[in-house]
Structures are given as C-alpha cells and as structure tokens.
Amino acid sequence: xxxxxxxxxxxxxxxxxxxxxxxxxxxxxxxxxxxxxxxxxxxxxxxxxxxxxxxxxxxxxxxxxxxxxxxxxxxxxxxxxxxxxxxxx
Numbered sequence: 066x067x068x069x070x071x072x073x074x075x076x077x078x079x080x081x082x083x084x085x086x087x088x089x090x091x092x093x094x095x096x097x098x099x100x101x102x103x104x105x106x107x108x109x110x111x112x113x114x115x116x117x118x119x120x121x122x123x124x125x126x127x128x129x130x131x132x133x134x135x136x137x138x139x140x141x142x143x144x145x146x147x148x149x150x151x152x153x154x
Contacts, residue, residue: 082123083112089121093130 078088090097101119103109110125136144 084121084123084126086119086121089126092123093126 078084078092081088084092086097086100090100093100095103100109104111104119109129110121112120112122114120
C-alpha cells in the first residue's frame with residue numbers, strides 16, 4: 066500500500082494554522098523565490114525558529130493580503146459627497 070502524500074491542493078492546508086514556505090507560496094499564489102525575497106526584505110510577517118526554517122501564520126497572511134484596500138469609485142464618490150455636504154453646515 067502506497068503512503069498518501071499531501072499536496073498543497075489538499076484541503077487540510079486551508080485549515081492549518083502554521084504554514085511552511087512551500088505551503089505559504091502556494092496559498093498566496095506567489096513563486097517561492099518571490100516569497101523568500103519578501104521575507105529577507107521583511108515585507109511580509111514570518112517566523113524563524115532557527116536559521117533555516119521559515120513559517121507563516123495563515124491569519125498573518127490573510128491580513129497581509131487584505132491590507133491597503135482600494136475603494137471602488139462609487140464609494141469614493143459617496144465619501145466625497147458626504148465630506149462636501151458636511152463642510153457646508
């Protein structure tokens with residue numbers, strides 16, 4: 066009987082709390098080399114329990130992906146209108 070191997074496509078990777086470099090690169094849709102560069106530039110939150118291993122909290126990755134939200138044009142227009150009407154009072 067062959068041992069089952071887990072690949073990033075296995076749903077377990079979505080429920081894991083801590084991801085390896087390979088898992089995180091798959092989760093983010095980035096090349097491993099791009100993710101390695103981001104860790105060396107300290108552009109993404111990560112953990113290094115020793116000199117070689119790098120791990121990521123899935124929640125940190127989710128928060129990182131969702132930073133710098135760009136509002137749709139309609140929302141910007143509504144905020145501008147609200148600002149203009151509140152200044153006239």
